[in-house]
Amino acid sequence: MAETTRSSTRDFFPEVVEQVKKVTWPDRAQLQNSTGIIVAFMFAMAAITFVIDFGIRNLLEVLTSLFAG
Structure with a gap:
């Protein structure tokens, strides 16, 4: 159980970087x-x-x- 947790914790940040690369970011316009x-x-x-x-x-x-009298 501990090995699975450590390995998944160790893999977390590289997986985050991979997912962020897949994001379609909006252009300036x-x-x-x-x-x-949103402001309006x-x-x-x-x-x-x-x-x-x-x-x-x-x-x-x-x-x-x-009613206060």
Whole structure:
């Protein structure tokens, strides 16, 4: 059992290097396109979160002022 573990541990990094060589890396244009999409999505989600937060906060202020007496 110990020999199998040592041999598999010893083979791990060379196998990782082999797998990394098989990866298809994006070119610069694909990377810029993907980055632009992610940044745009992030800003859209931030804006949606801001609008929802603003609405809930105002709703709670109105309800608090109505029922606080």
